Amino acid sequence: MLAKRIIPCLDVKDGVVVKGVKFRNHEIIGDIVPLAKRYAQAGADELVFYDITASSDQRVVEKSWVTKIAQVIDIPFCVAGGIKSVKDAGKILEMGADKISINSPALSNPKLIKDLHDTFGQQCVVIGIDSFFNEETGQYEVYQFTGDETRTQKTAWQTIDWVKEVQSLGAGEIVLNCMNRDGVRTGYDIAQLAAVRAVCKVPLIASGGAGEMQHFADVYNQADVDGALAASVFHKAIIDIPELKAWLSIQGIEMRS
Amino acid sequence: MSNSLVIVNTGCANISSVKFAFERLGINVDVSDDVKVIAKAQRVLLPGVGSAPAAMSSINKKALASCLRGLTQPTLGVCLGMQLMVTDSQEGEFGKTDLTSSLNLIPGHVKRMQVGNLRLPHMGWNRVTSKLANPLFVGIPDGEHFYFVHSYAIDNYAHTLATCHYSSAKKQSDIGVVPIHANAELVDAGPMSAKPISAKPISAEQLKADIGTTFSAAIHKDNFFGVQFHPERSSDAGAQLLKNFIQL
Numbered sequence: 001m002l003a004k005r006i007i008p009c010l011d012v013k014d015g016v017v018v019k020g021v022k023f024r025n026h027e028i029i030g031d032i033v034p035l036a037k038r039y040a041q042a043g044a045d046e047l048v049f050y051d052i053t054a055s056s057d058q059r060v061v062e063k064s065w066v067t068k069i070a071q072v073i074d075i076p077f078c079v080a081g082g083i084k085s086v087k088d089a090g091k092i093l094e095m096g097a098d099k100i101s102i103n104s105p106a107l108s109n110p111k112l113i114k115d116l117h118d119t120f121g122q123q124c125v126v127i128g129i130d131s132f133f134n135e136e137t138g139q140y141e142v143y144q145f146t147g148d149e150t151r152t153q154k155t156a157w158q159t160i161d162w163v164k165e166v167q168s169l170g171a172g173e174i175v176l177n178c179m180n181r182d183g184v185r186t187g188y189d190i191a192q193l194a195a196v197r198a199v200c201k202v203p204l205i206a207s208g209g210a211g212e213m214q215h216f217a218d219v220y221n222q223a224d225v226d227g228a229l230a231a232s233v234f235h236k237a238i239i240d241i242p243e244l245k246a247w248l249s250i251q252g253i254e255m256r257s
Numbered sequence: 258m259s260n261s262l263v264i265v266n267t268g269c270a271n272i273s274s275v276k277f278a279f280e281r282l283g284i285n286v287d288v289s290d291d292v293k294v295i296a297k298a299q300r301v302l303l304p305g306v307g308s309a310p311a312a313m314s315s316i317n318k319k320a321l322a323s324c325l326r327g328l329t330q331p332t333l334g335v336c337l338g339m340q341l342m343v344t345d346s347q348e349g350e351f352g353k354t355d356l357t358s359s360l361n362l363i364p365g366h367v368k369r370m371q372v373g374n375l376r377l378p379h380m381g382w383n384r385v386t387s388k389l390a391n392p393l394f395v396g397i398p399d400g401e402h403f404y405f406v407h408s409y410a411i412d413n414y415a416h417t418l419a420t421c422h423y424s425s426a427k428k429q430s431d432i433g434v435v436p437i438h439a440n441a442e443l444v445d446a447g448p449m450s451a452k453p454i455s456a457k458p459i460s461a462e463q464l465k466a467d468i469g470t471t472f473s474a475a476i477h478k479d480n481f482f483g484v485q486f487h488p489e490r491s492s493d494a495g496a497q498l499l500k501n502f503i504q505l
Binding site: 001002003004005040045067070071072074075076093094095096098120121122123124172173201202203204226227256257 | 271273274277278280281306307308376377378379380381382383384402404405406407408422423424487489490491492493495496
């Protein structure tokens, strides 16, 4: 049986790991490589490095840290942010990343998803989606350039439609960032994730809202996601990964021990 | 060159991560597409990321196939590298149904995984069980998790060294039956077997969809070994397997 994944997400800005609340007010958490190593040793199943400045800054971000991570950790990891072309993606994969994740550039140029699929294979291509629940309309809306407050904008896509579209273009995995829950630690957006799960035939990773161990059990049991991503609860040592995995195993959820 | 290891540069694989994994074990690695270097190596690793037709076309372009077929030293194929070791693959060029002819180092066929409603790619950590005692899995207990990423697989067959079972992560009790399966010991996973069997009727289609599939996690013939998972990304268990390989 395939184990459910626990995925610490390291938001990277100017070469250090940061964390903000609702995508704002970033504070420095620490250096990338020692944090990556610590999480791998603690039993994280995978790591995501999300260069949050990259897409909105319109620059090619310096990513020599990718090689350093690939050298020291022995679990899979994904790099997101600033990948706008097949060439950009190729560089990151050559440096030793297992997957690349694209978000804003896929919205600007959906064909990039197909090109990445055809060049590197479906298994490398992760699509990150920043989805906002609009309470007035009751709809899930896709946002772009969320790394920079001044450039963040709503797109024409509704989340469910974009999830279908990226799969038809060759996405191998989807990370759904539920923006309303980002950094607030009140639980994953189960309703939204379950709605996306219903149309998502590739692995689905929940992101945004983890605050306590029960939230992980809920998102696996109620939204049937393949993995749960979290940042602040791990960075601030609110949840201990070995303890979380042991507890989830007792709840009958398949975990890698 | 007493313990030399050459990673075959197939031209389309992400080679860094497997190279780094050996370096973490203190092993020096050469990456080469030179048939003389490959033929002389004490051990050879055939990596794999990408698609079967692209990889075979690159191997043929580099005229590596006959060199690889002539190897007698321990040779390990990883993921797509393993899939290239058998006779052919259903993974063809996009939109075509032709089989891709592979290296045929070990008899066997790569097929698209038939998993019903389960997700593909089969991506993440899954349990691996050895079929028989073998040097590649020394020190690795049955049921250890390894990291997989693939949508094609080789059935459990005569050359299978270890198996993996991909089934729904939902509790079997949720679908109202205890499944009958060829590898019953793999399906009987602790807490779920204690749950009462509900009287909820279940369609044959749903049953098939939820039981999943058992496939080759590792294959072997003579000096050729292949693993479907990524040992370089499989934490301590993966490191142990690579250590075992360099001691073959």
